[in-house]
Amino acid sequence: MDSETTDSETSPANSLDAIPAGVREGRPTVWLNPHIEPAAEILPTLALSLADVEAAEARWRRFDPLLRHLFDDLETGRIDSALIPLTDAVARTISGPNGGAVWVKADHDLPVTGCIKARGGVYEVLVHAERLGLETGLLRPGDSYTRLAGAEAREMFGAHTVAVGSTGNLGFSVGVMARALGFAVEIHMSHDAKAWKKQRLRDLGARVVEHQGDYGSAVAAARVAFEGRADAHFVDDESSVDLFLGYAAAAFDLRRQIEAAGIQIDAEHPLCVFLPCGVGGAPGGVTFGLKLLFGDALRCIFVEPVASPCMLVQLAAGLSRPVDVYEIGLDNRTAADGLAVAGASMLVAETVGSLIEAVVTVADADLFVWMKRLWSDPGLRLEPSAAAGFAAVRPYLAAAGTGQATHVVWTTGGALLPEAEFQAALARG
Ligand SMILES: Cc1ncc(COP(=O)(O)O)c(C=O)c1O
Incomplete structure (x- = not known):
């Protein structure tokens, strides 16, 4: 045209x-x-x-051994x-x-x-996991990050929820990474998001919450639902600096x-x-x-x-x-x-x-x-x-x-x- x-x-x-x-x-x-x-x-x-951006790149590289350990491909x-x-x-x-x-x-x-949203979504989950690891003392400077795949870390992550509003691919990227580490995952999507993308998330063990409105209203509703929750991290597709730097x-x-x-x-x-x-x-x-x-x-x-x-x-x-x-x-x-x-x-x-x-x-x-x-x-x-x-x-x-x-x-x-x-x-x- x-x-x-x-x-x-x-x-x-x-x-x-x-x-x-x-x-x-x-x-x-x-x-x-x-x-x-x-x-x-x-x-x-x-x-x-x-x-x-250099700090983001350095963080990605710190996680190479953990990602290699978690994902066969x-x-x-x-x-x-x-x-x-x-x-x-x-x-x-x-x-x-x-x-x-x-x-x-x-x-x-x-x-x-299989999508670009991994660059931001996976990265933000890694930022959160690193922060929790350091705060709880599970991860000490100089440790191999494969420690974050151990039983103790999984138990700690299991008490936390990672949430996101998504058209599908960000939710999948956040969901795959967060579930691999043992987090609970909640994805907010618009009602008309692709059915197979919702099912794929449920198959990962994520909770999928559907909203009648569009993608923007799903993000807004999820943001409100997770505001102030110490046991949860909301990945904000509209305003997250970590997502942005992961892509960068x-x-x-x-x-x-x-x-x-x-x-x-x-x-x-x-x-x-x-x-x-x-x-x-x-x-x-x-x-x-x-x-x-x-x-x-x-x-x-x-x-x-x-x-x-x-x-x-x-x-x-x-x-x-x-x-x-x-x-x-x-x-x-x-x-x-x-x-x-x-x-x-x-x-x-x-x-x-x-x-x-x-x-x-x-x-x-x-x-x-x-x-x-x-x-x-x-x-x-x-x-x-x-x-x-x-x-x-x-x-x-x-x-x-x-x-x-x-x-x-x-x-x-x-x-x-x-x-x-x-x-x-x-x-x-
Ligand atoms: C396949 C695909 N391409 C491009 C984009 C655009 O990314 P953004 O929404 O960050 O602009 C998306 C977002 O989900 C996507 O799924």
């Missing part, structure tokens, strides 16, 4: 008027962020810094994915005849959970892979990274980490469904108050369940709002087309949300120009999709 391009340079800040007509009408749109600023000017003004202990080169023929279908090389950052196949550490993985592949990244050879966006935590954290490492040679493009462009709406309207997609008449109904979010995280909008290059909205029908294409060659098993990036490359390049860029499409989930769900989605392509 064709996309419209808008650049709302003259629009007033904090006004719904600044949201392009095409977005209101649910048409695929490329929104070039008029609020973008040089990374060197923005990054020093933020509350979080490179030291915070983690030979190294690292929850990371491959950076996959696409053939010229496949790349041309994505970026156009002169569009440049396309790589896939394959988080659809991330070990343990992915930047080190990508930089290592880019260097190993010998890809040149500089002002003349920018790196364009296409990131599916729901509430914004995963793409926001990754953007923050990558901007710290690559500065303005990096362009992060967020991709949202036409019915749920919450980050576009928030950034276009300005940051002085939260704005959701219902306010402009959209219904937040999309087949990309991981991206079905009406209101963006204000933490993310405020932290990376001036670092995001563009937001592109894509039609649901195109997600299924790309799922099918990427399955036939090179055989990527994606869920609809994870195909969003592919649909955005050409519209973005048509609007912003191609240059000599390298493109990375971040695939964010799908490897653990049940076969019947996958086949049904392919049939819609």
Whole structure:
């Protein structure tokens, strides 16, 4: 489908008027962020810094031995994915005849959970487990973290609950990690979240609480339910700094892979990274980490469904108050369940709002087309949300120009999709 391009340079800040007509009408749109600023000017003004992301990376590494011990598919202990080169023929279908090389950052196949939300969700459970371990004296500085898999630790964790509100994949990521350590787990989900995602959580031994409203109301209800409970930790998808830093550490993985592949990244050879966006935590954290490492040679493009462009709406309207997609008449109904979010995280909008290059909205029908294409060659098993990036490359390049860029499409989930769900989605392509 064709996309419209808008650049709302003259629009007033904090006004719904600044949201392009095409977005209101649910048409695929490329929104070039008029609020973008040089990374060197923005990054020093933020509350979080490179030291915070380095500390997150160091924590991940402290947990390598424990993760290796707990999960059979983690030979190294690292929850990371491959950076996959696409053939010229496949790349041309994505970026156009002169569009440049396309790589896939394959988080659809991330070990343990098969989705990007593990980077934040698993990480936050590890932060909590480390804190409890140190507070109770079960873990002493210098100990191997495999101690946290022992009987004593499991008994201690078993007296604690980890809770989260989720469209599905964050709940799964938090649930897998927390259950592996022995925590009780409670996941709050909207009534229309995918049935198989709810069942998968119940099979883990998690308690699933369904809410009549959307994802945002499930998060809000869970936040209230767990407020002030000393025996519980609530993972707040909308405002958790730990989640954000867990995602941000992915930047080190990508930089290592880019260097190993010998890809040149500089002002003349920018790196364009296409990131599916729901509430914004995963793409926001990754953007923050990558901007710290690559500065303005990096362009992060967020991709949202036409019915749920919450980050576009928030950034276009300005940051002085939260704005959701219902306010402009959209219904937040999309087949990309991981991206079905009406209101963006204000933490993310405020932290990376001036670092995001563009937001592109894509039609649901195109997600299924790309799922099918990427399955036939090179055989990527994606869920609809994870195909969003592919649909955005050409519209973005048509609007912003191609240059000599390298493109990375971040695939964010799908490897653990049940076969019947996958086949049904392919049939819609
Ligand atoms: C498959 C998939 N992709 C992308 C996202 C977007 O992440 P976020 O909601 O942090 O923006 C999600 C969120 O659940 C997801 O499940």
